[in-house]
Amino acid sequence: MSDQHRAVAIDGPAASGKSTVAKRLSKSLGMVMVNSGAMYRAVTWQILQEGVEPADSEAVIAALRKMEIVCGVDDGFSDIRINGRLLTEELRSEEVNNSVSKVAAIPEVRNRLVAMQRAYRASNDVVMEGRDIGSVVFPETPFKLYIDASEEVRRARRAGDGEADAVAARDAQDSQRKTAPLKISEGAIVIDSSEMGIDEVVEAAHRALISLGWE
Ligand code: DC
Numbered sequence: 001m002s003d004q005h006r007a008v009a010i011d012g013p014a015a016s017g018k019s020t021v022a023k024r025l026s027k028s029l030g031m032v033m034v035n036s037g038a039m040y041r042a043v044t045w046q047i048l049q050e051g052v053e054p055a056d057s058e059a060v061i062a063a064l065r066k067m068e069i070v071c072g073v074d075d076g077f078s079d080i081r082i083n084g085r086l087l088t089e090e091l092r093s094e095e096v097n098n099s100v101s102k103v104a105a106i107p108e109v110r111n112r113l114v115a116m117q118r119a120y121r122a123s124n125d126v127v128m129e130g131r132d133i134g135s136v137v138f139p140e141t142p143f144k145l146y147i148d149a150s151e152e153v154r155r156a157r158r159a160g161d162g163e164a165d166a167v168a169a170r171d172a173q174d175s176q177r178k179t180a181p182l183k184i185s186e187g188a189i190v191i192d193s194s195e196m197g198i199d200e201v202v203e204a205a206h207r208a209l210i211s212l213g214w215e
Helices: 018-029 036-049 057-066 094-104 107-123 133-137 151-160 167-176 198-211
Strands: 007-011 032-035 069-074 077-082 126-130 144-148 189-192
Touching: 007 018, 007 133, 018 032, 018 126, 018 144, 018 198, 032 036, 032 107, 036 057, 036 069, 036 077, 036 094, 036 107, 036 126, 057 107, 069 107, 094 107, 094 167, 107 126, 107 133, 126 133, 133 144, 144 198, 151 167, 189 198
Parallel strands: 007 126, 007 144, 032 077, 032 126, 144 189
Antiparallel strands: 069 077
16 A cells, blocks of 8 residues: 555745755655656646647546556656657647646646556655645655745746746646645645755755654
8 A cells, every 4th residue: 555655745836946856855765756747747748739728628628538648667757658658858848838737727637647646656655746745645744845935036947947937827827726726735844945055955855854754
């Protein structure tokens, strides 16, 4: 049963640094790193390929039913295939950035992906990052972190990556949706990374886990 495996839940807004922290923590703790945002991005990429309008939830749900979604692990990191195609770089496109929050607000999409997220833990210890990992996916785990950063810093980080991403607009949609909105879940330790280098954030995350009972 999934309870035998440990889960570290890392939530936070877009470009807060949570992916980098999750990667570093998963390596040092010997756990699998799962990027749940990539799963929402993959479904979004596929519906855009099919010419489906992201805001038309009925059409998205119909397309979702026909999709074969396979989530795996490669070298300690989650990966995702839709209809047999491994999706990587295409998940960071501007089109996906602009539409992913609409698709992620649809409960049927969330139900299917949350089940796949939980399935990772059936066979692995996982560090999972996203928006609702502590609140919905693994609400019972004691190991919950919320990585934050100012909007200015987050915008600058995305621009530094050469990525067009309206982080504030995405956060507004992700925080205001009815189902599983982005929020600080009960018991989570908040780390504001605005003024920290990555090593400092990882160190703070380690300390936070220990204070939550990690041995
Ligand atoms: O982490 P990310 O920026 O790659 O996530 C992309 C989008 O996916 C994000 O804007 C909202 C959605 N998402 C979500 O709704 N729930 C999650 N657990 C992870 C991501």
